[in-house]
Amino acid sequence: MNMDQLKREAAARALEEVRDGMQLGLGTGSTAKHFVELLGERVRAGLKVIGVPTSEATRLDAVRCGVPLTTLDEIDHLDITIDGADEIDPALNLIKGGGGALLREKIVAAASDRMIVIADDSKWVATLGRFPLPVEVIPFGLGATRRAIEKAFAQCGVSGQMAVRNGKDGHVFVTDGGHWIVDAQLGRIEDPAHLATALSAIPGVVEHGLFIGLASSAVLAGGEGIRVIERRKPKGD
Numbered sequence: 001m002n003m004d005q006l007k008r009e010a011a012a013r014a015l016e017e018v019r020d021g022m023q024l025g026l027g028t029g030s031t032a033k034h035f036v037e038l039l040g041e042r043v044r045a046g047l048k049v050i051g052v053p054t055s056e057a058t059r060l061d062a063v064r065c066g067v068p069l070t071t072l073d074e075i076d077h078l079d080i081t082i083d084g085a086d087e088i089d090p091a092l093n094l095i096k097g098g099g100g101a102l103l104r105e106k107i108v109a110a111a112s113d114r115m116i117v118i119a120d121d122s123k124w125v126a127t128l129g130r131f132p133l134p135v136e137v138i139p140f141g142l143g144a145t146r147r148a149i150e151k152a153f154a155q156c157g158v159s160g161q162m163a164v165r166n167g168k169d170g171h172v173f174v175t176d177g178g179h180w181i182v183d184a185q186l187g188r189i190e191d192p193a194h195l196a197t198a199l200s201a202i203p204g205v206v207e208h209g210l211f212i213g214l215a216s217s218a219v220l221a222g223g224e225g226i227r228v229i230e231r232r233k234p235k236g237d
């Protein structure tokens with residue numbers, strides 16, 4: 001099975017958790033796209049659900065697949081968010097934002113009773129940090145924000161090159177919220193919760209790709225089959 005088939009397998013397993021009447025957060029990326037497509041098949045067969053997309057790309061996919069959509073202004077909570085990740089550690093802390101949708105992804109995950117992460121098992125790591133950490137920033141005052149980020153890294157015992165992300169067209173990548181992303185090559189993040197708190201305190205940082213204590217479970221598809229890992233503590237504890 002190739003990686004794309006594994007992603008679809010993980011998406012199909014997560015779909016088994018969806019029940020009639022649920023309000024769903026719809027993630028972003030190639031794995032989440034499989035979920036939206038499979039969900040669309042079930043909707044066309046009569047399943048009644050409503051979704052909140054985490055990006056314009058996912059909104060378009062959901063419309064194409066016939067999944068009814070709403071917003072977090074119209075409903076007061078979500079039952080489950082199903083989303084991919086760039087890295088997942090054994091505590092189910094995540095790095096997300098490879099697709100640039102981390103801000104909306106985190107808002108939607110935080111508004112959900114449960115977050116199910118779907119991925120091929122190459123995303124499973126002992127320690128976060130090999131994948132460059134995305135930090136979403138306001139373009140104004142970027143120099144000052146970068147210096148503050150470097151200081152936060154030093155306080156948390158990490159360091160590494162930072163680069164403003166470019167899009168496929170070679171121009172600066174602009175998020176759905178109109179911000180930029182700085183990717184930081186940190187290698188190893190020994191204390192992701194500490195780093196998450198330090199980054200969140202910086203003016204000019206809109207959001208970062210560390211998702212701490214948000215994922216309830218992870219569905220990992222690999223050559224040996226599917227593994228479901230539950231987070232030990234319930235969300236909110």
Ligand SMILES: O=C(CO)[C@H](O)[C@H](O)COP(=O)(O)O
Nearest residue numbers: 029030031084097098099101
């Ligand atoms: O965080 C994300 C987008 O912002 C994605 O979930 C993450 O990049 C994983 O993507 P893929 O499923 O394509 O590997």
